[in-house]
Amino acid sequence: MSRKRVRYIWIPLLIAVIVVPAGFLYVDWNKSGSGAGLYSRQWLPDALFAYWNPDDFYQSVDTVSGVFEGKQCVSCHEGVTPGIVRDWKASHHSNPGNGKPAVYCSACHGDDHQALHLPTPDICGRCHVTQHVQFEDEKRFGFPSHALAMERAMDAKHFVDKPKAEVTACLQCHSVASKCDSCHTRHRFSAAEARRPEACITCHSGPPHPDDETYFTSAHGRLYLAENRQWDWSKPLRKGNYKGPTCAYCHMSNGKHQVADKSIWKFGIKQTNPLTSGNKVKREQWVELCSDCHEADWSRQQLAGLDAERKKAWKKLYRAEAVLKDLRAKDQLYPAAGERPAYPVDWLDSVRPRARIGFFEGQASAFYNVSPIERDYFEMWYFDNLGAYKGAAHGDQAAVSRGHAAMDSDLAGIEQEAKRLRSLAGQEGQEQYQRPDPSTLWLFGDYTEFNKGHN
Amino acid sequence: MHRLFCVGLLGFAALSMAGTPIPEGPFENAACVSCHRQQNDGLVSAWQESAHATAETTVDCVSCHGNSHRNAAVRARRDSLCVDCHGGEDSPVVHSYATSKHGVLVRLEQEERDYNFPLQQANYRAPGCSYCHMHKANHNVSASIRVWNATEGVNSAERERVQDAMRAVCQDCHSPRYITRLFNNGENMLDIGRMKVREAAGVLEQAAHEFSAEDLAGARKHFMRMQSRHLKNLYLGIGHQSPDYQWWHGQPALDGDLLRIKGAVGDLYRLRASKNSRDGNKQ
Numbered sequence: 001m002s003r004k005r006v007r008y009i010w011i012p013l014l015i016a017v018i019v020v021p022a023g024f025l026y027v028d029w030n031k032s033g034s035g036a037g038l039y040s041r042q043w044l045p046d047a048l049f050a051y052w053n054p055d056d057f058y059q060s061v062d063t064v065s066g067v068f069e070g071k072q073c074v075s076c077h078e079g080v081t082p083g084i085v086r087d088w089k090a091s092h093h094s095n096p097g098n099g100k101p102a103v104y105c106s107a108c109h110g111d112d113h114q115a116l117h118l119p120t121p122d123i124c125g126r127c128h129v130t131q132h133v134q135f136e137d138e139k140r141f142g143f144p145s146h147a148l149a150m151e152r153a154m155d156a157k158h159f160v161d162k163p164k165a166e167v168t169a170c171l172q173c174h175s176v177a178s179k180c181d182s183c184h185t186r187h188r189f190s191a192a193e194a195r196r197p198e199a200c201i202t203c204h205s206g207p208p209h210p211d212d213e214t215y216f217t218s219a220h221g222r223l224y225l226a227e228n229r230q231w232d233w234s235k236p237l238r239k240g241n242y243k244g245p246t247c248a249y250c251h252m253s254n255g256k257h258q259v260a261d262k263s264i265w266k267f268g269i270k271q272t273n274p275l276t277s278g279n280k281v282k283r284e285q286w287v288e289l290c291s292d293c294h295e296a297d298w299s300r301q302q303l304a305g306l307d308a309e310r311k312k313a314w315k316k317l318y319r320a321e322a323v324l325k326d327l328r329a330k331d332q333l334y335p336a337a338g339e340r341p342a343y344p345v346d347w348l349d350s351v352r353p354r355a356r357i358g359f360f361e362g363q364a365s366a367f368y369n370v371s372p373i374e375r376d377y378f379e380m381w382y383f384d385n386l387g388a389y390k391g392a393a394h395g396d397q398a399a400v401s402r403g404h405a406a407m408d409s410d411l412a413g414i415e416q417e418a419k420r421l422r423s424l425a426g427q428e429g430q431e432q433y434q435r436p437d438p439s440t441l442w443l444f445g446d447y448t449e450f451n452k453g454h455n
Numbered sequence: 456m457h458r459l460f461c462v463g464l465l466g467f468a469a470l471s472m473a474g475t476p477i478p479e480g481p482f483e484n485a486a487c488v489s490c491h492r493q494q495n496d497g498l499v500s501a502w503q504e505s506a507h508a509t510a511e512t513t514v515d516c517v518s519c520h521g522n523s524h525r526n527a528a529v530r531a532r533r534d535s536l537c538v539d540c541h542g543g544e545d546s547p548v549v550h551s552y553a554t555s556k557h558g559v560l561v562r563l564e565q566e567e568r569d570y571n572f573p574l575q576q577a578n579y580r581a582p583g584c585s586y587c588h589m590h591k592a593n594h595n596v597s598a599s600i601r602v603w604n605a606t607e608g609v610n611s612a613e614r615e616r617v618q619d620a621m622r623a624v625c626q627d628c629h630s631p632r633y634i635t636r637l638f639n640n641g642e643n644m645l646d647i648g649r650m651k652v653r654e655a656a657g658v659l660e661q662a663a664h665e666f667s668a669e670d671l672a673g674a675r676k677h678f679m680r681m682q683s684r685h686l687k688n689l690y691l692g693i694g695h696q697s698p699d700y701q702w703w704h705g706q707p708a709l710d711g712d713l714l715r716i717k718g719a720v721g722d723l724y725r726l727r728a729s730k731n732s733r734d735g736n737k738q
Contacts, residue, residue: 050636051636061630081577081627081630083577083627084577165640165643165647166706168640168701169701198559202698202699206702229566367707368711370714371718372714431729431733431736433731436725438721441717445653446651446657447650447654447713450650
């Protein structure tokens with residue numbers, strides 16, 4: 001018996017020696033295509049990607065040749081692009097003080113005009129070591145994250161599937177992982193600027209993340225709007241330096257270059273258990289932060305309020321999900337999964353089509369090419385639910401009520417529509433007439449056909 | 456000799472201007488126009504070509520500069536002046552700019568901003584409305600704006616004219632290659648939005664042969680919103696470089712409209728089949 005067991009040891013050994021490395025090689029091979037990320041072999045970058053993701057796509061201009069010193073760059077660019085030189089001259093880089101030498105263009109861009117680069121966090125990190133280490137370390141907290149944002153964008157299935165000129169908009173915000181100037185705009189690179197809440201709103205606005213609206217409407221935000229002119233923005237984000245909190249004061253307290261280290265409810269996108277041991281540590285971190293102004297009990301109540309709000313929201317969302325999953329199970333979605341363009345980047349979907357419902361099935365990549373009722377749920381989940389969450393997290397009660405009222409109405413609409421779909425499907429089954437084939441409507445058209453061939 | 460003559464002429468002009476003190480006002484618009492037609496070459500005619508002059512309610516000198524010379528230029532360079540007429544803070548045209556990096560920087564620095572400088576040569580850290588749309592005091596605000604057209608692209612001459620006007624502005628701060636790539640990307644992004652609109656229009660056109668206007672009212676309502684709101688959001692997002700208007704207020708919103716139009720039309724076919732079957736059974 002034992003000899004027999006020994007004889008079969010070659011199976012796990014073979015798996016370990018061949019299959020595991022082969023798996024790694026396969027992933028590496030997938031990442032070595034013309035695009036970037038997990039599906040890099042399936043897409044070509046738009047020329048503009050070079051500026052949003054320089055690490056993967058930037059190539060130097062070759063219009064000017066020669067090796068230049070910083071002062072020469074400045075004197076020429078004063079004529080070519082005066083704005084950036086003016087900006088740099090007003091920056092810390094130009095006048096670091098304390099007898100330190102100025103940081104010229106060449107320090108970040110290189111000095112060979114045929115081999116210039118755009119500064120990535122790694123390049124900024126050569127001098128700003130602490131901030132860079134903190135920034136990179138954020139990756140271990142997972143989603144949502146600044147440091148992982150570019151990967152998240154490029155590995156999203158709808159990003160791979162859609163024409164690249166269309167999804168360039170994604171990269172502009174997700175470039176927060178690839179360039180420090182999303183917050184410290186070039187060529188001033190000011191810390192004071194990045195401390196202001198407005199520095200965040202270019203990306204943190206709009207239906208899925210109305211951080212701007214909810215913050216500016218909250219008591220914190222109203223205090224900021226009323227009094228910010230008297231605040232000294234050159235001061236670090238520490239207790240006593242600011243009368244009220246801003247985005248960065250809470251999410252990057254003490255200037256720590258991480259926004260995800262205290263995230264408990266994960267942006268409201270999926271349901272989490274807010275009381276795991278890890279989350280309990282995070283809760284205490286929040287309580288400590290809030291204690292700069294508030295009593296601990298009060299802060300704990302706020303966190304419990306958020307728990308309750310999320311629980312209520314997920315109850316509604318799961319009810320809607322159940323309705324959709326029931327329609328899917330009974331094949332009552334119209335068009336059905338096989339009658340519309342396949343789920344992006346999934347060859348299995350062309351063999352065994354399946355509608356994706358909810359976070360864990362990847363519905364975040366299925367907001368187009370779906371039937372109206374599925375889109376209704378997407379909007380309920382992605383817009384109204386996230387709006388309510390942001391309201392609750394930022395202390396904008398009106399946004400919470402608005403979000404929940406909208407979810408109630410979405411849910412009622414989804415239930416009503418499901419009833420109608422069921423009755424139509426029922427009639428078609430009983431009376432045995434031809435159910436009109438929706439695929440001609442859904443598989444053709446200017447955009448749908450263009451999208452098939454332009455990744 | 457020629458040079459001497461020029462210097463002499465300039466000197467004379469300077470003296471005569473110094474000799475006649477500029478009156479402070481108040482002025483009627485007609486007075487501004489008649490005097491500045493002589494004082495500033497092309498300024499008045501540029502304004503007359505602009506959408507401001509041809510609009511139903513004319514936006515004239517006094518509307519932006521006030522009726523006095525005091526602070527006239529400074530007053531007109533501020534964003535707040537444009538915002539009042541262009542729909543207020545919440546209108547897409549204003550909000551798309553306000554959430555762009557340009558808009559954010561202007562908002563953060565407006566307190567310390569000195570509006571005494573001409574709108575050129577990167578005299579301002581970030582461009583406000585007037586810096587781009589009235590660059591170098593070009594009073595034709597439409598010069599750098601692409602004509603809004605929901606379904607078709609502009610012709611190449613128009614595109615070139617607008618791109619040249621914009622390039623002259625952007626290059627105060629940005630590199631030529633970046634500008635070119637932004638333009639190309641923007642054109643393509645807008646074209647993709649138009650494809651979605653055309654696809655929806657095609658669906659509706661086909662359906663119009665088979666169904667009544669009343670039946671199609673719901674789908675048409677989506678189509679109106681698609682064309683006049685969401686495609687326009689995309690256009691504004693590209694023009695003002697607001698990622699949120701390009702994306703959430705733009706492309707996925709257009710996707711939603713398109714699939715709802717298809718859904719509504721698909722329903723009509725389905726209901727008709729059901730009705731025909733019932734009618735058939737009755738007979």
